[in-house]
Amino acid sequence: MSxxxxxxxxxxxxxxxxxxxxxxxxxxVGGKPEQRVGMLAAVDGLESLxxxxxxxxxxxxxQLRVKFRFDAGDSDPVEFDExxxx
Numbered sequence: 001m002s003x004x005x006x007x008x009x010x011x012x013x014x015x016x017x018x019x020x021x022x023x024x025x026x027x028x029v030g031g032k033p034e035q036r037v038g039m040l041a042a043v044d045g046l047e048s049l050x051x052x053x054x055x056x057x058x059x060x061x062x063q064l065r066v067k068f069r070f071d072a073g074d075s076d077p078v079e080f081d082e083x084x085x086x
Contacts (some may be wrong), residue, residue: 010057010064017070018043018050018078033057033066048076 010033014022019039026034035054040047052068059065 010066012037012052013065013067014039014052015055015067015069017052017072017075018048019052019070028064033064036071037068043078048078050075050078 008028009025010028012024012026012033014020014024018041026037033054037052039050039052041050042048051071051074053071054066055069056067057064
């Protein structure tokens with residue numbers, strides 16, 4: 001990755017919800033990370049839209065990292081089966 005591109009990116013960390021534990025490189029918008037992102041993901045073979053809100057940001061080794069929390073109220077409904085997550 002070039003230095004120019006590295007300065008225009010941040011790492012999104014999804015801390016809960018269906019994408020918990022996932023990381024994604026995203027492009028800064030107007031030099032800043034997004035405050036709200038919509039993510040498409042397949043759950044049980046169906047495409048669903050999940051909304052996440054930024055809750056924290058920090059710099060780690062010169063790279064901006066932003067934590068996002070799941071917004072269940074605005075997202076497509078998903079049933080989470082604890083038995084399938086062992």
